[in-house]
Amino acid sequence: MLNTRSRCLPEGWYPSSAEEIRHFVRGIPDEEVRAGVSAGMVPHAGWAFCGAMIARTIKCMAKDLHSIVILGGHNPPGGRLIRYDEDAWDFPTTRLYRDVEISDSVNSRLSAEYKPVAESSADNTVEVVLSMVAAILPEVQWAAWRIPSDERSLDFGRVLAETVEKSDKSVVVIGSTDLTHYGPNYGFMPEESRSDPRGWVKKRDYEILRALANFDGIEALEAANKQKSACSAGGAVGAMEYAKVLGTGAGTILDYSLSSDLYPSSSFVAYGSIIWEFA
Numbered sequence: 001m002l003n004t005r006s007r008c009l010p011e012g013w014y015p016s017s018a019e020e021i022r023h024f025v026r027g028i029p030d031e032e033v034r035a036g037v038s039a040g041m042v043p044h045a046g047w048a049f050c051g052a053m054i055a056r057t058i059k060c061m062a063k064d065l066h067s068i069v070i071l072g073g074h075n076p077p078g079g080r081l082i083r084y085d086e087d088a089w090d091f092p093t094t095r096l097y098r099d100v101e102i103s104d105s106v107n108s109r110l111s112a113e114y115k116p117v118a119e120s121s122a123d124n125t126v127e128v129v130l131s132m133v134a135a136i137l138p139e140v141q142w143a144a145w146r147i148p149s150d151e152r153s154l155d156f157g158r159v160l161a162e163t164v165e166k167s168d169k170s171v172v173v174i175g176s177t178d179l180t181h182y183g184p185n186y187g188f189m190p191e192e193s194r195s196d197p198r199g200w201v202k203k204r205d206y207e208i209l210r211a212l213a214n215f216d217g218i219e220a221l222e223a224a225n226k227q228k229s230a231c232s233a234g235g236a237v238g239a240m241e242y243a244k245v246l247g248t249g250a251g252t253i254l255d256y257s258l259s260s261d262l263y264p265s266s267s268f269v270a271y272g273s274i275i276w277e278f279a
Helices: 018-026 047-059 100-109 124-136 152-167 197-213 217-227 233-246
Strands: 004-006 037-042 067-072 088-090 095-097 141-146 171-176 252-258 268-277
Touching: 018 047, 018 124, 037 047, 037 233, 047 124, 047 252, 047 268, 067 124, 067 233, 095 124, 095 141, 100 141, 100 152, 124 141, 124 171, 141 233, 152 171, 152 217, 152 233, 171 233, 197 217, 197 233, 197 252, 197 268, 217 233, 233 268
Parallel strands: 004 088, 037 171, 067 141, 067 171
Antiparallel strands: 037 268, 088 095, 252 268
């Protein structure tokens, strides 16, 4: 019997019906497909705030992909690697099947320190992104993990790249993280930021975006863990390292925005997107 799971996400994560989802996706301008894209980074706050950013990134990717791997987070330094084991996920627009070969091969090659555990709860770092994949690339297979925000994310990216190279499949990896969470709702308002919160946050966020684009995973992890510049850096760093091992050029920062652009507030979250592609 097929082990399926229906993705019934909390209201507001993305539109609730297939018609609403297709209408949303049709409203995002098509990007020029970049056949050499090997990896990307996108946010996950929900489609209302960053759906267009997620869609733009996915629309850059080749349409004949075999699989897309989603690397999520909400997984702190020292956390357990979380794997996804369902054979298929049912979305409003389609059913997507897991790439069992890639998933099982990666899990079997991980060192003992990872000890991956099965995912047991909804988490938007994977599910908001994969629901967009289902709407744009309905024939693709998937694999997914949630990666700890520590140096093991670099190891995971290398294992994943080596596994994909041996498989001879066309696979793109997407790591998902939101950036700085600022304001009283998040308990983060350093004194030096008070005169220009948005400018202060943007400057910090571009530092971690540039670190990721330029393959400096250690700097990105330090910015996330010590400076609170990202909530799920492990997924982003894993995708970055995957691209680096495959030999792509430096990443391109596609987009950046703040939730307060849409919903003015003293508390806001920042979002950015990157793609890594072969020259």
